[in-house]
Amino acid sequence: MTRKLRAAVLGATGTVGQRFIQLLEDHPWFELGAIAASGRSVGKPYHRACSWKVPEPQPEYVRDQVLSPCRPGLEADFVFSGLPSSIAGEVECDFARAGYPVVSNSGYHRMEEDVPLLVPEINSDHLDLISLQQERTRSSGFIVTNPNCTTIALVLALAPLHRAFGLERVSVVTMQALSGAGYPGVAGLDVADNVLPYIEGEEEKVETEPLKILGNYKDGKVERAEFAISAQCHRVSVQDGHLEAVSVSVRLLPSLDELVETLASFRSLPQELDLPSAPRRPVVCLEEPDRPQPRLDRNLEKGMATVVGRIRPCPVLDYKFDLLGHNTIRGAAGAAILNAELLRARGMLKGKE
């Protein structure tokens, strides 16, 4: 690599935007170009416009950087988008049409036919959609997305099982962290001494996104995987880390040991390419009977892995287990950064002259 690529961050003052900025500090391949936010913040230095909520300290270099509007023309080789879905639809298209690669964490474009819903460990072949997308939009720019924070933790564990044994049914009950709702997000009154049994729009995402991610790319299309998913989503008083109680049935029934080994030994392209943000182990399996726990395990593999524990037979489906993912790292900004790293490794991100 010669010089670092400059990344602009859209939605830089939000909770996902803050994670982008924190994770890009000292990144070996990327450096922060422009930062952009909505109208109120434009023209302000970052530390005045942003109420920093990430538990790691704010990088000093961004403190006095001035916020731009979310419009093409930013000094950047490509764009990370941490925009809310309600805004992302149009803005991300504007950037793609203006020639920027857009690496988005937003939900808006995820399920569109020619937009990759990319998890580098799982479906790097879906990147072939990009050329179709570029044809349609007649632009050198494009949009690549990563999944919802709950989906990605789940699908990292489902992928090796699906490839090895063929998933038939997946039931998942989630206990999701506060940071997943953005800021201010959930009211303190609603979560102290409480659990909320409902997160708007979340179950739909978890029940559909994995089928696209695990689908086969063929003749310019992604054929959805065919198995049933049921999601029941809850919000708990935890800062970071989505815990998910999962049960699965499969076509080819493995032994318990085979199942564990299949999860624990899972390695894929990002590990082979040694991408800077790739976890050494995409799925970490813990043996202790009371793990994974959000507080203790969310930072394993720097928050880029799915941590699995309590794997055991299920009297209703075949096997059940708990899994945990760091929802603002692998579940958001970290996922997008890993996507960008794969794009760069594939020659699909380049420095502008």
Next chain:
Amino acid sequence: MTRKLRAAVLGATGTVGQRFIQLLEDHPWFELGAIAASGRSVGKPYHRACSWKVPEPQPEYVRDQVLSPCRPGLEADFVFSGLPSSIAGEVECDFARAGYPVVSNSGYHRMEEDVPLLVPEINSDHLDLISLQQERTRSSGFIVTNPNCTTIALVLALAPLHRAFGLERVSVVTMQALSGAGYPGVAGLDVADNVLPYIEGEEEKVETEPLKILGNYKDGKVERAEFAISAQCHRVSVQDGHLEAVSVSVRLLPSLDELVETLASFRSLPQELDLPSAPRRPVVCLEEPDRPQPRLDRNLEKGMATVVGRIRPCPVLDYKFDLLGHNTIRGAAGAAILNAELLRARGMLKGKE
């Protein structure tokens, strides 16, 4: 009713014992006779031996009452047991052999063949086991138990579904309150900003007790109900109220409206007899999309009902929903008190001369 029956409370200083004492204040049929606890506390006035943790104030009448040892000879017409399982086995047998009816919340005797695991709304016919038990032990005393706190909230909702549609499979993921673990129970360090994915021995209880409760009494035996249950139990930072995400499949598939109506209209013997602690509605159905919530709904029907919400089709089984039960009221002391009320109504509890 002529005079109130005197109830002794075994394990009176523990968290379940405290609830017995709080709920027996001003009870129309029962009054507190003796209070008993383990060795260290014997001979002390209650307020010195007990670290009161129930959010309702301690009744004044018990403040200076002196604790007795947990041995027969107590001034009482019958006994409530809030003892831990490790002690309950022997002590409860001693009381039963000495002629006391023992109404126990403890887990020790629940699954024994001739001990009713009683839920008055569901299996009052199981009380016929008592005469067999009395024959075996050659005593006028006996033991009646109520289910585990997680089981009872679940089984109150399962019972009307099983009777109407025939359960085939039940999958339940729980988010359980701190008070379910007794005191000191779970360490603050373990639950603040965290969820624990493991509660020792809990899943086994939830996967077996409902099959006895919903079993048919025939020829002196309870034939276990035959359907599959899978439980995944978690501890969350909530004071009171177990939340459970449930999914079920049934033999006869009802419409969503039929299912809701079956739950909401469920009434049974305790309601017909108008027992003092019986909830008007054993199952309360809420329509709001974000309910039930532990903090807001655990005290509906004075904590004696199961509160159900988010009833909807399940892509993996047939229907799914969330339910909530107050684990120290209907899940423990309140369940035992309702059991005693049924026993009294049936003439199986009498004042001693």
Next chain:
Amino acid sequence: MTRKLRAAVLGATGTVGQRFIQLLEDHPWFELGAIAASGRSVGKPYHRACSWKVPEPQPEYVRDQVLSPCRPGLEADFVFSGLPSSIAGEVECDFARAGYPVVSNSGYHRMEEDVPLLVPEINSDHLDLISLQQERTRSSGFIVTNPNCTTIALVLALAPLHRAFGLERVSVVTMQALSGAGYPGVAGLDVADNVLPYIEGEEEKVETEPLKILGNYKDGKVERAEFAISAQCHRVSVQDGHLEAVSVSVRLLPSLDELVETLASFRSLPQELDLPSAPRRPVVCLEEPDRPQPRLDRNLEKGMATVVGRIRPCPVLDYKFDLLGHNTIRGAAGAAILNAELLRARGMLKGKE
């Protein structure tokens, strides 16, 4: 008493308004007349307009009652105001000018010269301000206020000390509950695993309101009490109940026993008049070394008392202790209801023809 007076509740859908409605259920002197709220809610039935957050169930009688606008013309003998300060200023004046007695929990008019800042145990003589107020506004209506939630818990303990020993300096550090900030109030992300060392505007209120409450009424004016108060206010992850660490110095130094006795034996006008909402003991003193605690003690005396504990000498001032008050009962709606009860007992609230 002949018939119940009809009270309208302004701001009925807010957290304070919800408490008014919950506390007025079965009130012996008052009944709910109209309920009023801001524009969006007008015309809707209560249960649709209101997101109920009080842990006690919503009274059924209010469920389908329709919300009116906050304008004079409501069917009511007097008005309770749970409006936010930003709106209360004008709206409460409108009602007072239209002839309604306004019993307000809002902060807007508290420090005005001819508006009583009333605590019935402390300064019932300040009610003489009302006739001056009525002269000024040339109306039979008037406004009476209660203090800020943090102030009232504090001043109930300060009052007997000030009368007996003469306060010189008061230092208070608060740990305040979430419900004090209304809804949605404080973000869950901000209070989980955290404490906030700042509550906007709060310290100013706590440092000034007690001086008016404890001031002497003389010649149509309240002369402010003269002692120094320092407040440092914090928000903690507690649902209800403000805990305050207090230290005081006094002119006449009592013994520790005298101080405790002075607090514990404090009784005043509401107790003499046996007002329905009056706590038997306005100040409850606990002896246990680890009390008061919000969860265990906030409901003592039905949430209408200040609970004091850990009274001991202070190496810097004279004595120090912790105190606790239920911020939405005695700290808000309950305080206003007790004020209304005193007004009725004094003949200052009457049924309209």
Next chain:
Amino acid sequence: MTRKLRAAVLGATGTVGQRFIQLLEDHPWFELGAIAASGRSVGKPYHRACSWKVPEPQPEYVRDQVLSPCRPGLEADFVFSGLPSSIAGEVECDFARAGYPVVSNSGYHRMEEDVPLLVPEINSDHLDLISLQQERTRSSGFIVTNPNCTTIALVLALAPLHRAFGLERVSVVTMQALSGAGYPGVAGLDVADNVLPYIEGEEEKVETEPLKILGNYKDGKVERAEFAISAQCHRVSVQDGHLEAVSVSVRLLPSLDELVETLASFRSLPQELDLPSAPRRPVVCLEEPDRPQPRLDRNLEKGMATVVGRIRPCPVLDYKFDLLGHNTIRGAAGAAILNAELLRARGMLKGKE
């Protein structure tokens, strides 16, 4: 420096011991020699004996290291003690008598006349006590202690104020984290939705230790500083980070700017010597009105600084502010490690042959 010194950790499985092990990973001057614990754990590999509770992952190198008993004879150049006070008294003396330098976090020996209660930024001259201690015990070994976790966060801010303006009175109200109580420590039931107004023995430590730390060493004795301290200690549901609301009066009254500048510019010996664990800024001053907050600020300067905010005049004393310290880093293991670094820099820790 030639080779790393080997440190043994006593009490290695406790919460303080865990922090020692985590902080010693990759330490430039020290490496882990032996690990020792109480009887039950002796002979077991670390990962089996220890329930790891530190949010950072357990270093892999310690996983299979076997625990020794807490008796002299350990392979180590010196000893870190994370023992509880009840055991530390005797065991630490044994090690000192056997010739080991003992760098202790335990409370047992802190207030002894010839034992330094060391804060390298404040009282490095107290190290002269060591030769007196060695004379008394006729050993080359010795004991050096660091303060209680609440004391050290406080005294780092008091020291520059005392030197510059002369403290007269200090009032402090604390809101302390769960990890300060060890494991299991405080029950979850006691802190969820609650604050505890009492921590056994804590206030005494906070009211006395600063007077020794800020005392003058003269003629072989530490003369206690002479000012009054009052402490009121509370436990809140926070994992790490003690928050303290402080008010002070001084002999020479500075302007607010002078006070802030005195705190913010404080540098001392560890900064001059550039000790590996020394914070660049021992006192960090934040300007935002709502800081410091435990979750956001406890990790500033890697948890080795006191973070101060909300500095403003106090109506009762002279100035007031909030401060925050990481109780298991600078408040425990990190403090002891910094003490050891100063000892090494001073030539008082040497490698054994």
